[in-house]
Amino acid sequence: MTNLKLTPLAALHRDLGAKMTAFAGYQMPVQYKNGIIHEHLHCRSQAGFFDISHMGQCRIFGDRAAAALDKLTPGGIAELALGQQKYTVLTNAAGGVIDDIIVTRVTDGVGIIVNAGCKDKDFAYLRERLPADCRFEAFTDRALLALQGPGAAAVMAKFSGEAAALNFLQVCETSVAGVTCSVSRSGYTGEDGFEISLPAADAERVAKLLLAEDGVEPIGLGARDTLRLEAGLCLYGHELNETITPIEAGLNWIFKKGHTDFPGAEAILAQRQNAAGRRRVGLLVEGKIPVRDGAILLDSAGREVGIVTSGSFSPTLNRPIAMALIDRALTAAGTRLNAVVRNSAIELTVCPLPFVPHRYHKLAR
Incomplete structure (x- = not known):
């Protein structure tokens, strides 16, 4: 596995006995010593810790950032309240999906999380399509951790009461073990849980503290995939790609009513009206x-x-x-x-x- 990128938790994964694999250009843990089925069931019953630092994190700065992103997606971004998230997609001119993304409304614009395998093309696309009064910045010095499962909220409450009080798809800036983090109540398992964006330099210390809590175990990519499949969630490159429309993928619910100004709108909205x-x-x-x-x-x-x-x-x-x-x-x-x-x-x-x-x-x- 030469020439693969490493997340800030690479040494910790080795210490935890992870079996590593190549994924989206990164060396990532596919499972730990107890195996995928154990990890999957543990996340469903207690709390699982995931390293998702391979995902892309970026921000669009500017007063018109949300309106600009509306023109690249099925809409609803400008209506988000501060600290609110939305799942949506970037569409191409034919109505296919460039990537599925999570967007957060922040005080100085919008934050975006993109898929690891689409990171380079997404960032290039956004830089090319955004208006001059919006500034794009990719964050290369941040890690992303996830805590998922029915025990996640109790664990989070020990570190940040503010984060533990969030509702689904809400975000707050808070301190976790003395580290300033952006915490969202979201995830990719179908369970309650949190995603934590923080400086890469602090990721291992925070990860170790979370893993030291009762009921928390590390979970690899293998169980992450079976968990999202059970939850009926799309995986880019499988249920979504540049030839599959959001209507075909069953994502009708992401559309803002009356929004017609985005790439591929004619083909996509025809499918909405006439059924794909x-x-x-x-x-x-x-x-x-x-x-x-x-x-x-x-x-x-x-x-x-x-x-x-x-x-x-x-x-x-x-x-x-x-x-x-x-x-x-x-x-x-x-x-x-x-x-x-x-x-x-x-x-x-x-x-x-x-x-x-x-x-x-x-x-x-």
Whole structure:
């Protein structure tokens, strides 16, 4: 694994006995000594610690930063209150997705978190498309940590009562173990939890303090993927790419009503009005053999009707599950399909998403 970038926690991962892998140009922990299934179930029952410092962090400065970003996304950025986050996508001229991102409204503009594998193209795209009165800055000296699971809030409360009091998709600037951090109540597991942006130089000390808390264990990329799959969350390069529209991916809810001024709007809004020809669905797999991404899906007549975008064994459900893009006519729950795996047909049943209910911390308004 030469020429790979390292996160600020690389030495800590080795000390914790992580099995490392190459991911998006970084050397990252795929699992620790107890294995992926243990890590997955631990996050669902207690609290998991994740190093997500490979993700890209940047900011657009300026009074018109939110309005400018609205013109590159399906909108709703300018309406965000200070300290509020929104999940959205950058779209291309054909209506495909350049990347899915998390946007935070801050006092001097907007903060953005982008996917690690899209970081370079996203930053170049934003620099090129933003107006002259907006200033773009990529943060290369910050780490990003995540604390996820039903025990996360109790752990966070020991370090920052302000952060522990946040609602889902709210953000605050706070001190964690004497380090000034930006903490959001968000994550990629379907569980309640937090993401902590902090200076890279302080990341290892804060990580060790979090890991020293009862019920907190390190979680690698393997369990991060199975957790997000159970939660029915998109992974860029699988459920999203530059040829898949947000409508096909089932992201209708990210659109601001009446917003039409963004790349690919004509194609995307036509799909909203007339329904896209294919849609993302969940699939329950019969038997014990997982159906992986790229598997072709067939209907009862043997016609090709879609493709699996993600598939794995679900530790929570104790069975294989998958997500797929399939013909719209076959998206009803209970529809039976077949996947071609090593020249064999495996039965699958269309089901609602998510596979495991979300447990985000949403207070009644």
